[in-house]
Amino acid sequence: GAGVSQSPRYKVAKRGQDVALRCDPISGHVSLFWYQQALGQGPEFLTYFQNEAQLDKSGLPSDRFFAERPEGSVSTLKIQRTQQEDSAVYLCASSLGRTGGYNEQFFGPGTRLTVL
Amino acid sequence: AQRVTQPEKLLSVFKGAPVELKCNYSYSGSPELFWYVQYSRQRLQLLLRHISRESIKGFTADLNKGETSFHLKKPFAQEEDSAMYYCALSGRGGGFKTIFGAGTRLFVKA
Numbered sequence: 001g002a003g004v005s006q007s008p009r010y011k012v013a014k015r016g017q018d019v020a021l022r023c024d025p026i027s028g029h030v031s032l033f034w035y036q037q038a039l040g041q042g043p044e045f046l047t048y049f050q051n052e053a054q055l056d057k058s059g060l061p062s063d064r065f066f067a068e069r070p071e072g073s074v075s076t077l078k079i080q081r082t083q084q085e086d087s088a089v090y091l092c093a094s095s096l097g098r099t100g101g102y103n104e105q106f107f108g109p110g111t112r113l114t115v116l
Numbered sequence: 117a118q119r120v121t122q123p124e125k126l127l128s129v130f131k132g133a134p135v136e137l138k139c140n141y142s143y144s145g146s147p148e149l150f151w152y153v154q155y156s157r158q159r160l161q162l163l164l165r166h167i168s169r170e171s172i173k174g175f176t177a178d179l180n181k182g183e184t185s186f187h188l189k190k191p192f193a194q195e196e197d198s199a200m201y202y203c204a205l206s207g208r209g210g211g212f213k214t215i216f217g218a219g220t221r222l223f224v225k226a
Contacts, residue, residue, distance in 0.1 A: 003159070033214070042120075042202050042216035043160070056212040091160065101206030101214030102148050107160040 002026070004108035006092050012114045013082045021077045021111045025094030033105060034067055034077050035091040043091050049075060050098055082115045089113075118143050120203050122217035129193050130225050137188040137220045139177075139203030147205040149179055149186040152216070154200040163188075163201070173197070193224045 005024040013019050025032050031050055035043035036059075045059040051072035060067070064083075069075040079086055089112050093105035119142040129135050141147065149166040164172045166179045166186065177188045186203060203217040 035216075040125075040218070042122075042204075042218045045213045045215065048212040050212075058213065093160075100212035101204075104162045104165070105214070109159055 004092055004094055004106050006090075006108040006111050008111060009109060010112050010114075012116065014116055015084060016081050018078065018080045019082055019113065021079075021090050021113070023075045023077070023092030023094075023108060025073065025075070025092070026096075026106055027073075029094035029096050029106070030072075030098050031095040031100060031103065031105075032069055032075050033093045033095075033101070034075070035093065036061075037089040037091055037110070039088075046077070046090075048100055050100075056100075079113075082113075084115050087113055087115045118205070118213075118215050120205055120215050120217035122201075122203055122220050124220045125218070126221045126223065128223045128225060131195055132192050135190050135193045135197070135222065135224075137201050137203075137222065139186045139188065139217060141184050141186065141203070141205050143184075143205055143207075143215075145207060147207060149177070150204040150206070150214075151175070151177055151186075151188050152202045152204055154202070156199070160202070193222075195224050195226060198222055198224045 034046040037043045047067045048056040049069040064080045066078045089110040091110045092108040095103040097103040121140045151163040153163040154160045202219045206214045
């Protein structure tokens with residue numbers, strides 16, 4: 001079966017550009033997470049959706065970061081006016097249940113964002 | 117503060133030797149603990165979780181609430197165990213956030 005997919009796999013942006021990263025979760029998965037992974041670090045929580053509701057956005061580093069999941073399936077992470085410190089791998093994960101990170105998460109391959 | 121600490125960035129052992137990857141956590145409440153693994157050119161995936169109390173690929177992990185640790189162990193390492201291992205925690209009460217450690221790279225030498 002299809003796993004979590006993310007696009008694009010690689011994105012190079014000039015400082016100040018806006019970018020949009022897409023995540024297609026496993027069909028039927030209620031929970032969706034976004035993480036930021038800097039080089040040599042573990043994934044860092046950004047935000048969590050339960051269906052279309054964004055229940056936790058405490059990890060978004062600034063108001064330049066915005067995430068949505070309007071129909072409860074595909075999600076988009078948007079970064080406005082990108083900065084060099086935004087360079088990282090952005091991971092998306094989904095899980096079947098409604099209890100957030102308490103359930104097994106299935107990860108996508110990630111989008112590697114490089115801001116020049 | 118919620119925190120997961122993996123003190124070793126790199127752990128190198130010979131094939132057949134025992135291996136222990138350390139994980140300590142800080143959490144106010146009762147967390148659920150996980151080990152996730154990322155093999156070369158593959159996605160991050162769940163290896164095991166505390167609540168399941170399973171042995172996966174010969175690995176086990178015991179939750180020690182007194183020492184706030186969840187170390188991952190395997191008695192005889194195999195070359196195919198070489199990978200990046202991440203310890204993670206989530207709130208048992210259904211907390212949405214998952215906190216990951218920085219990871220330990222395990223290298224099993226022939």
